[in-house]
Amino acid sequence: RIYQTRSDLGSGLVYPVPSLQAPAAPAQEPNKMYTYPMAGPFFVLPSHSALDSSSAAVSHTRSLTFLKSSLGGPFFDLEAIWDEHTRYEFETRAVEKTMATMVQEPYVNHVPTLTGGIGRVKLTDFYRNHFIFNNPDDTALELVSRTVGIDRVIDEFIFNFTHDKVIDWLLPGVPPTGKKVRVPFTGVVNIRGDKLYHEHIWWDQASVLIQLGLLPEYLTFPYAVDGKMPAPGKRFEYRVPATGADTALKLTNENAVESNLMFDYKVREVDDK
Known part of the structure; x- marks a missing residue:
């Protein structure tokens, strides 16, 4: 029995014994190969010294894209999961319900101010004491664009608020100014299964300070x-x-x-x- 590719059939190969040929069927989809130039062979292992977290995260998403498309799922409504989370944050303002939308050990990173939390205990404390009840009553999110991937939602939005209380996750140590603010935000929200895993949130901090009259020309x-x-x-x-x-x-x-x-x-x- 000779195993070969279909292209070998016309190659002119002659076998000295009777043979049963079983050529492989051509791939239905072209193969893809990714390289990670800055990573070593064990870059995805959390406990290994060669761990490269950024490359591992990108590799994980690419693997999910391949596996889910090949296996037919499972697929989840990532927009609905994210919208439910933000509803509990900004409308219902319920810490327990917010945390219930997340994996067992989630994390949040507000990049400009390094605020948030890693793990359920610290993130629950952050939401309870520094976020959910610290946002002004007129806080509103104005969605500009949304991109949905295999395991994440990426939002561009305008964060609108009146600075009438200390918002320590956004402006640590800054007393209320009474100013109205509209500032561009970007949120990258990673979802594992049907639960939020992490949030990476960016905004234009210089724009915030200028609107509050705290950054000179x-x-x-x-x-x-x-x-x-x-x-x-x-x-x-x-x-x-x-x-x-x-x-x-x-x-x-x-x-x-x-x-x-x-x-x-x-x-x-x-x-x-």
Whole structure:
């Protein structure tokens, strides 16, 4: 019995004995091969010194994509799972129900402020004491776009609120200013089965501070400019390359704010008071 590929049938191969040929059927879908240049052979093993968490996470998602498409599932309504979680966070404001939507040991990472929690105990404490009841009453999420993958939901949205209380996950240590804020957010939400595993949340912190009047238009530039330091009694200042509510406006309407205006920003020399 000769096992071969179908392409071998026309190759002219001659066998010296009678044979029963069993060519393999051609693959229905093209094969894919991924490489992870920065990773070693044991990069997916949690307890191994060669663990590469980022590559392992990407590999896990790619494996799920292959397996679920080949096995026909199981598939879950990831949008519904995520929407239920946010409903308990911002509408119902129920810690226990929020945690019930998550795996046994989840984590949340708010990237700009390093707030959140790892594991059920710490994350429950975070939700109870620093998040769910710390958000202003008029908090609203305005969805801009949503991408749904095999194991995650990625949202672009505008976070709207009035800064009428200390929001320590967003603005640690900053007293209320009474200002209204609209700020672009991105959320990457990983889901394992039908439960949330983790959330990676980003936002434009400079835009928040500008809208609250806490980030000045110019800041000191303490270095030489074109090889020269400022004259005696002077200092250099650079214009902060950030803006306020226009970031949210342009995200929702690309024509609302002109692009590239910051290209005109310059360093200036002022009295060193």
